[in-house]
Amino acid sequence: MADGILAWQAGLWQLLAGRQQHAHAYLLHGPAGIGKRDFAERLMALLLCQRPSLEGACGACRGCQLLAAQTHPDHYILEPEEVDKAIRVDQVRDLVDFITQTAQLGGRKVVLLEPAEAMNINAANALLKSLEEPAGNTVLLLVSHQPSRLLPTLKSRCVQQACPLPERQQSLDWLSAKLPDLPERSREELLALAAGSPLAALQLHGAGALQMRAQVIEGIKQLHKQQQSPSQLAEGWNALPLPLLFDWFCQWAHLILCCQMAGDAAAAGAADMHKVVQYLAQKSSPAKVLALQEWLLAHRQKVLGKANLNRVLLLEALLVQWASLPGSR
Known part of the structure; x- marks a missing residue:
């Protein structure tokens, strides 16, 4: 758990930590990487503390000591058993069994579930009853990076709380x-x-994202110079994370369209791809770029949804379309 509250979360912390009565379920949502998990863990500690204050858990009571040792009987953390895998229905059923039990220390039971969108449909449905009527004094803290992927029936049973984004200077200082x-x-x-x-x-x-991005951009330049084929690049990128690759290509397709629509070189985005984006904006038809963007977004959803995809063939298909952008305006 974080040692202290992050600067940009101070207002939200004051709002939630100062409550005398808590909702039975909170949905803490916002972009990945802004500290939602740290916030949820700090709130869990506060809710389980026997001598809480507005600053947070005391850190000294029996509840805090047990939580620090990860042996508190009234806390439950549910997350995928493997990174980037789904939360399965049998995991949720185990959680429901925990929720139906009486708190062993006589206070609250607290559940932290992250990321909520990792639950498959069956798992999410299995949780609905407990979200609507949790047994005893139970608080569920659901953390979501992509709340649009959650069932409406699940979201409606939670207090939906958007987590604040830091200002640019706060992020740079951190x-x-x-x-x-x-x-x-x-x-x-x-x-x-x-x-x-x-x-x-x-x-x-x-x-090592900066190094990976430099590798990808160099590969794209070689692709356009016909120094590498799509299949060669697809094989060479075998170790690169697919979500990151699809994020970058979606962004670049969007920037090409922005350049075409605005006719403004400033719309070309980051300097490392500036010339490539400008070149493709000038040499490609908007219809082909739109078709590629639609393909990218559809397959990005499959990647994020953990679909069983042939990685090399997927990247090769992407690169064949990318290489074919110039011409036929």
Whole structure:
């Protein structure tokens, strides 16, 4: 759990931590990487603390000590058993069994579920009854990065709470404290890649995203110069995360369209792809770019939905379409 509340969460913390009565279920939602999980863990600690204050859990009572040791009998964390996998219905059934039990320490039971959109349809349906009428003094904290993917019936049973996004300078200050040895320009590039989400930017740094992006852009340039084929590039990108690749290509397709519609070079986006975006905006037909964008968005949803896809064939299909953009205006 985070040592302290993040600067941009202070207002929301005051709002929720100061409540005498809590809802039975909160849906904490917002873009990935803005600290929702840290906030939820801090709120869980407060709700289980035997001597809470507006600042948070006391850290010294029996409840806090048990939670710190991950042995508190009245807390439950539900998340995918493997990274990027679905939360299955049998996991939710185990959770429902926990909810129906009496709190062993005589206070609340608290559940943290993240990410909520990882539940498949059967799992989400299995949770609905407990969301509507949780047994005893139970508070469920659902964290979602993509609330649009949740069942309307699930969302309607929760108090939906949008989590605040940090201002750009707050994000840069936070990143500077976390990555003091990284050049300022690199921190700015990471934050731009993370769409302004500082915790996501830190995660991208740990994954080597700047190096991966440089590799992808160099490959695209070689593709247009016919120095590499789509199949060669698809094989060479085998270790790169598909969600990241699809995010970048969706963004670039959007920027090409912006350049075409606005006729403005400033719409070409980040400097590393500026020339490529401008070139494709000039040489491609809007109809072909729109068709590619539609394909990208559809397959991005499949990637995010953990569909069973042939990775190499998927990337090859993407690159064949990308390479065919210039011409036929």
